[in-house]
Amino acid sequence: MLHRLIYYLGMLKRNPSLLEYYNFLKESDFWSLEKLQKYQLEKAKVFFQFVYEHSVFYRELFDQVGFNAQKITCVDDIKVLPIIDKNILLRENERIQSDYRFKKLFFSETSGTTGQVLKFYRNEEWESGHRAAMFRGYHWYGVKVWEKNGYFWGYNIDKKQKYKVAFLDFLQNRFRMFSYDKEELKRFIKRLRRAAYLEGYSSMIYETAKMVNQLPERKNDFKLKMVKGTSEKIYESYQEEIQKAFGLKMISEYGSTESGIIAYECPEGGHMHICMENVIVEEVNGEIVVTNLLSYSFPIIRYKLGDYVKLADKTFRCKCGREHSVILDILGRVGKCVKGYVQQYPSLMFYYVFKNIALTTSISLNYQAIQKEIGKVDLRIEQNQPEYQYILQRELDKYFKKDVDFKIVWGQTLHTWNGKLRDFISELD
Numbered sequence: 001m002l003h004r005l006i007y008y009l010g011m012l013k014r015n016p017s018l019l020e021y022y023n024f025l026k027e028s029d030f031w032s033l034e035k036l037q038k039y040q041l042e043k044a045k046v047f048f049q050f051v052y053e054h055s056v057f058y059r060e061l062f063d064q065v066g067f068n069a070q071k072i073t074c075v076d077d078i079k080v081l082p083i084i085d086k087n088i089l090l091r092e093n094e095r096i097q098s099d100y101r102f103k104k105l106f107f108s109e110t111s112g113t114t115g116q117v118l119k120f121y122r123n124e125e126w127e128s129g130h131r132a133a134m135f136r137g138y139h140w141y142g143v144k145v146w147e148k149n150g151y152f153w154g155y156n157i158d159k160k161q162k163y164k165v166a167f168l169d170f171l172q173n174r175f176r177m178f179s180y181d182k183e184e185l186k187r188f189i190k191r192l193r194r195a196a197y198l199e200g201y202s203s204m205i206y207e208t209a210k211m212v213n214q215l216p217e218r219k220n221d222f223k224l225k226m227v228k229g230t231s232e233k234i235y236e237s238y239q240e241e242i243q244k245a246f247g248l249k250m251i252s253e254y255g256s257t258e259s260g261i262i263a264y265e266c267p268e269g270g271h272m273h274i275c276m277e278n279v280i281v282e283e284v285n286g287e288i289v290v291t292n293l294l295s296y297s298f299p300i301i302r303y304k305l306g307d308y309v310k311l312a313d314k315t316f317r318c319k320c321g322r323e324h325s326v327i328l329d330i331l332g333r334v335g336k337c338v339k340g341y342v343q344q345y346p347s348l349m350f351y352y353v354f355k356n357i358a359l360t361t362s363i364s365l366n367y368q369a370i371q372k373e374i375g376k377v378d379l380r381i382e383q384n385q386p387e388y389q390y391i392l393q394r395e396l397d398k399y400f401k402k403d404v405d406f407k408i409v410w411g412q413t414l415h416t417w418n419g420k421l422r423d424f425i426s427e428l429d
């Protein structure tokens, strides 16, 4: 009860429009697709008109291609606008930023794989809309935000920051690990027994589940209603350990700082519903392109997020009754390449290799590929099952055509507890 009160007070101060927007999202949760599309179109018109008036960069762009916000009749009309990427957000940063004087802005920064930090400001509605979308997802699982929760994130927190973070955690009824060692993980697991949900890097949740399953005093007394993995690939094999440890499977949330929450996994399982009230999602050459309809202060329009995705087709209907469009799968990051002796291959090839193995043998393997030299890749596999060597090699040859020599090692510890687990690391370039 106390935590609920603290949460409300904190929220009202930080995000005054959150509660109202959250209530709206609960209402629109079961709208028909037609109604959602109509709403999306109206919202898009207002948004694009505002952008035209307040962002120098977009005003020039709209004029160049003859795009008029008032004249759009369906969201497909935005396809005349060019697709932008992070480099453009970095390069044109100031010209993109809106000149409107917002009452409240939140400073944001994200660092990409290239190391450059993108900085921008988010208006209050953007922040609140993002949170409301997340909370609607919680609601699907019967989770209330103020309930006790465990949290895994990076722990590069310096001493001064530690107290601040701990205090903010207290306000959010949240606990985390500040460093990794076995004893601290045991304490974390103990606290987890009284928590309603757990979230964070999926690989860390997986490692925790493994630990739980190894504890001698294992008793299935967790009361978790939701285990949510973010920011990383969720391997199919994670699910078995997590199910065994906590009695439920890990679900996923998809989004980014630039786009806000894009989609949230349906309780009916397997796929994610797009938050159509907040974003327009397109699939262009297999890649996700997103427009954030709340991003008034720093417009994110037809933005290439850098992931390969698979959208469900228009006839897809979910058992849950929601008609929001569906993302079936996120296949992997765009851009990173395996360098063979002769040719280059997108790292996405690994997705297909391991997917095929899972389909034909029903064994799912966790892997990490590391390239240090051209034509050579170390493939580290967590499971210790060298009997699958032949099948794995056969699949690899299918996609990499013997242009890459793979050194396959079994029974490896992939996780270092240092942060994100990356499935492909290239030390070239």
Ligand SMILES: [Zn+2]
Pocket (backbone or CB within 6 Å): 266, 267, 268, 273, 318, 319, 320, 321, 322
């Ligand atoms: Zn559904």
